[in-house]
Amino acid sequence: MAHGLTLDHAAWSSPWRPRSVRDKAVLCLGLLLAAVCLPPFPGGVAVAHVSLAVLLGPVRVGPARLGRILWAPLLSILIGVATVAVSVSWEAGPRFQVTPASLAMAEALAVRALAATLATFTLACSTPMVDLFAGLRKAHVPDPLIEIASLVYRFSFGLLDSAGAIRQAQVARLGYATRTAALRSASMGVAGLFLRSWERARRLEAGLAGRGYEDALRTLEPPRRRSTRFLIGSLMLLAVLVGGSLAWGSSAWGSAAWGFPAGGAGR
Amino acid sequence: MHIAEGFLPVGHAVAWFVVATPFVVHGARAVIRQSREHPESRLLLAAAGAFTFVLSSIKLPSITGSSSHPTGTGLGAVLFRPPVMAFLSTIVLLFQALLLAHGGITTLGANVFSMGIAGPWVGYSLWKLSNALSWNRHLGIFAALAGADLATYVVTSFQLGLAFPDPVSGVWGSVVKFLGIFALSQVPLAVIEGILGVLVFRLLSDVAKPELERLGVVAAEPETVAA
Numbered sequence: 487m488a489h490g491l492t493l494d495h496a497a498w499s500s501p502w503r504p505r506s507v508r509d510k511a512v513l514c515l516g517l518l519l520a521a522v523c524l525p526p527f528p529g530g531v532a533v534a535h536v537s538l539a540v541l542l543g544p545v546r547v548g549p550a551r552l553g554r555i556l557w558a559p560l561l562s563i564l565i566g567v568a569t570v571a572v573s574v575s576w577e578a579g580p581r582f583q584v585t586p587a588s589l590a591m592a593e594a595l596a597v598r599a600l601a602a603t604l605a606t607f608t609l610a611c612s613t614p615m616v617d618l619f620a621g622l623r624k625a626h627v628p629d630p631l632i633e634i635a636s637l638v639y640r641f642s643f644g645l646l647d648s649a650g651a652i653r654q655a656q657v658a659r660l661g662y663a664t665r666t667a668a669l670r671s672a673s674m675g676v677a678g679l680f681l682r683s684w685e686r687a688r689r690l691e692a693g694l695a696g697r698g699y700e701d702a703l704r705t706l707e708p709p710r711r712r713s714t715r716f717l718i719g720s721l722m723l724l725a726v727l728v729g730g731s732l733a734w735g736s737s738a739w740g741s742a743a744w745g746f747p748a749g750g751a752g753r
Numbered sequence: 754m755h756i757a758e759g760f761l762p763v764g765h766a767v768a769w770f771v772v773a774t775p776f777v778v779h780g781a782r783a784v785i786r787q788s789r790e791h792p793e794s795r796l797l798l799a800a801a802g803a804f805t806f807v808l809s810s811i812k813l814p815s816i817t818g819s820s821s822h823p824t825g826t827g828l829g830a831v832l833f834r835p836p837v838m839a840f841l842s843t844i845v846l847l848f849q850a851l852l853l854a855h856g857g858i859t860t861l862g863a864n865v866f867s868m869g870i871a872g873p874w875v876g877y878s879l880w881k882l883s884n885a886l887s888w889n890r891h892l893g894i895f896a897a898l899a900g901a902d903l904a905t906y907v908v909t910s911f912q913l914g915l916a917f918p919d920p921v922s923g924v925w926g927s928v929v930k931f932l933g934i935f936a937l938s939q940v941p942l943a944v945i946e947g948i949l950g951v952l953v954f955r956l957l958s959d960v961a962k963p964e965l966e967r968l969g970v971v972a973a974e975p976e977t978v979a980a
Binding site: 493494515518521522523555556558559562563565566569570572573574575576583585587588591595598599600601602603605606607609610615618628630631633634635637638639640641642645646649669670672673674676677679680681683684686687688690691694695699 | 757758781792801841845853858945960961
């Protein structure tokens, strides 16, 4: 869970937190869209570099924290890319080979997935979930849906603490010493967690009903800074990324430099 | 098991969003209707969503030596029905993408279809089938949870196979390749999640029978009136 808490901590402590969700969404989702739509070379590579610069620069995630956040998705990407790189066929038994086509596909996939992951981190590390809910409310998403999503978020942290405490207590009693004990401990932990979540919801419901809770648990939202300069800068950056990538892809020099036919190598 | 951020080509990512949207909208409408008719159910639904989210942080021992985590959608489908799980899974997958760096925003549609729609529907169908055939309740729970997990894994393998056809053996070769790779962790995980589900259900039957009766998972026992 460490990297999960790391992402949330990074979002709450980010210097970009006071910025408006609209401004950040334009930049971060624009980067994400560019990562998946542009050819990996050079579009994806450029998006990855820009996202990295944003994360380590103004968002101030820090290299150590970024490493903790990145290792799990990186591992997942590596397994997927390796599977795509190896081609399998059947000729009197399974035959594994690495073909130029499968290698090119894997290469493009690795760049696109890494660029998209870093682009998503720019949003996840600068905007806490509660700010996203406020943004969704402004976008006229129905109140009950926002309400349930924000309650899930609030409940999750209490339950995560409970899950950690239950596991710590079980480990201290050698609850995971053998495979049988581990299964028994895990099942008791899950059942205990279910009952706690149920009980907490019921107690909270009783308490809130007594205070007249009928529609939504709205809290005061701190003022958010909207910046036209930030917005224009983001749009210009995205335009440069798209224009530069397309110009590079269509130029003979760029194609020759990367060893791909003119028109881009991306899927 | 989720498809990582940026893994799917744009066309596939959009197509899976389009396919998953009606199910999620149907689930969201069911949730809105339920929360208007019974405002108190909002907190219970939120607790169910948080429970599903937290389940993904619980490490399970795996036969292959590695550890993995339960999806929780099979148990959720049995307890809360598949339409509600489609909506709750969307929230949970969004949280996983933004809080745990599992899955992603561009692959949300594909992941919702495999984990929030296919898995719960297969699990729930197996649970109903086991009831109709009067199987032992524990066998039904095992089938529902293991079936939901396996369905999620099979659908994800098809999604990846369609997106990345093998240059030599085509789409089917690629599907078999992904099924083979993920079988190493997912088949043992499905079996373990099924066993875990049986143990959890036994505990719940002992200590939370009124809740299970209220959800309609087990039939309410008729009250005995003293003569």
